[in-house]
């Protein structure tokens with residue numbers, strides 16, 4: 001088989017895991033069937049397309065099923081038959097030029113959230129605003145999604161973009177429970193009101209993901225244009241990726257999983273809203289393909 005290892009290394013093994021408690025919802029997600037219970041649009045259209053088999057992409061002529069990973073367009077499936085997802089922040093995906101596009105799940109995001117996702121092929125990447133953009137990468141100064149917004153605000157206030165500054169997460173641990181309003185401010189009201197006013201000035205505009213193998217991801221993350229960005233790591237999640245490689249920890253997520261889990265955390269912890277499946281359809285293709293592969297494995301008697 002191929003060397004499919006385009007996982008997103010979101011979880012740094014050298015960090016203190018005990019500092020990041022795993023809540024009960026995570027335990028559920030780490031269970032046997034993490035892709036069960038998603039609120040997905042009907043996948044009947046994928047059943048039909050799958051039974052018909054591969055078709056030629058009208059743009060590049062490549063043989064494809066569901067979508068063309070080279071052209072980022074649908075193949076044998078109509079736009080109105082697939083869900084379109086509105087994201088709360090813009091997502092930029094930087095992919096390595098040497099990787100085979102067919103291995104990437106990043107294209108799922110571009111197809112399902114076309115208005116909010118932009119793909120770049122390294123080294124062609126834009127300049128990013130340091131106090132409005134984060135990079136999802138488990139570097140030494142990486143913070144959690146929960147602490148990210150406050151860290152961005154601190155940067156903006158201090159004018160500091162040095163990633164080797166005192167990590168703001170350490171201070172946050174003690175400050176995070178403190179109400180942000182002062183006693184002399186009669187408008188500040190309850191903690192809930194304070195929270196909602198905080199989210200209204202959410203500085204995050206753009207989230208950058210790197211879509212490549214681990215070695216290449218390291219190289220891209222040290223590019224000077226990404227160096228000053230606040231790095232964010234996700235809580236430990238196990239991948240459902242069917243292309244798991246020997247020797248790769250199962251906490252290396254496929255890019256689409258990483259985007260999904262980031263947005264879920266963002267929704268709950270940064271927007272302060274209850275999560276009720278808003279971004280589940282990002283896994284529209286992923287969960288279907290996952291199911292197909294599992295069925296194939298079962299019928300082949302491999303598991």
Ligand SMILES: [Zn+2]
Nearest residue numbers: 057060068071
């Ligand atoms: Zn194509």
